[in-house]
Amino acid sequence: MSDDPKDVQEFFGARAADWDSRFPDDGPAYERGVAAIGLRHGDRVLDAGCGTGRALPVLRAAVGSEGTVLGADLTPAMLHEAVRAGRDAAGSLLLADVGRLPLHDGVLDAVFGAGLISHLPEPAANLRELARVVRPGGHLALFHPIGRKALAARRGRRITPDDLRAEPNLRPLLAGSGWRMISYVDEDAQFLALSVREV
Numbered sequence: 001m002s003d004d005p006k007d008v009q010e011f012f013g014a015r016a017a018d019w020d021s022r023f024p025d026d027g028p029a030y031e032r033g034v035a036a037i038g039l040r041h042g043d044r045v046l047d048a049g050c051g052t053g054r055a056l057p058v059l060r061a062a063v064g065s066e067g068t069v070l071g072a073d074l075t076p077a078m079l080h081e082a083v084r085a086g087r088d089a090a091g092s093l094l095l096a097d098v099g100r101l102p103l104h105d106g107v108l109d110a111v112f113g114a115g116l117i118s119h120l121p122e123p124a125a126n127l128r129e130l131a132r133v134v135r136p137g138g139h140l141a142l143f144h145p146i147g148r149k150a151l152a153a154r155r156g157r158r159i160t161p162d163d164l165r166a167e168p169n170l171r172p173l174l175a176g177s178g179w180r181m182i183s184y185v186d187e188d189a190q191f192l193a194l195s196v197r198e199v
Contacts, residue, residue: 004121008074012051017077019052019081020054020081030055030143033112033114034112037141037194039110040063042064044108044109045111046072048112050072053087053091053093055071056090056091059091059112068091068092069090070091070093098130099120099125106133107133108134108135110140111138112141115143117142125177127140127174131178137196137197141194141195142170143191143192148166149188151191167193180195182194
């Protein structure tokens with residue numbers, strides 16, 4: 001799939017209505033991914049490319065009622081499904097491109113991005129934008145409920161050396177975009193690259 005924003009909108013818009021039913025067993029993986037960030041009550045967190053908002057209730061539980069949870073997505077149909085599922089009760093939804101967020105500098109403690117990295121049209125610039133809105137020392141979690149090998153098999157493909165999610169590619173990309181990778185997990189049951197916002 002193209003990483004052009006219009007192609008991304010078209011792809012996900014056509015799949016929004018049945019998205020949750022296609023992946024009904026991802027909940028525990030989302031819980032593990034969010035737990036790895038180490039969020040505290042009162043933290044401010046963005047689910048970047050939130051889709052139908054599956055992570056929003058888990059993020060809300062992590063930051064408590066005094067925290068702030070935002071979900072941003074480029075596809076109106078995905079946000080509509082988040083509202084239909086009642087997940088807007090867990091956080092505020094923004095129709096926004098994560099490459100141009102309507103947020104002030106350093107206002108967040110963390111960003112959670114499920115399946116995000118492979119859909120960024122300009123990965124370095126887009127990761128810099130995420131760094132802009134996170135305070136120094138804050139976190140970025142690039143997550144997927146299954147690992148690269150399992151995802152490639154699901155799609156009938158092979159992993160290629162130029163895959164952005166491969167650690168040798170992702171680590172320098174993050175480093176050049178204001179982030180320092182502190183952990184990397186790529187297992188059948190989860191992909192999670194956790195980074196810290198550099199000062």
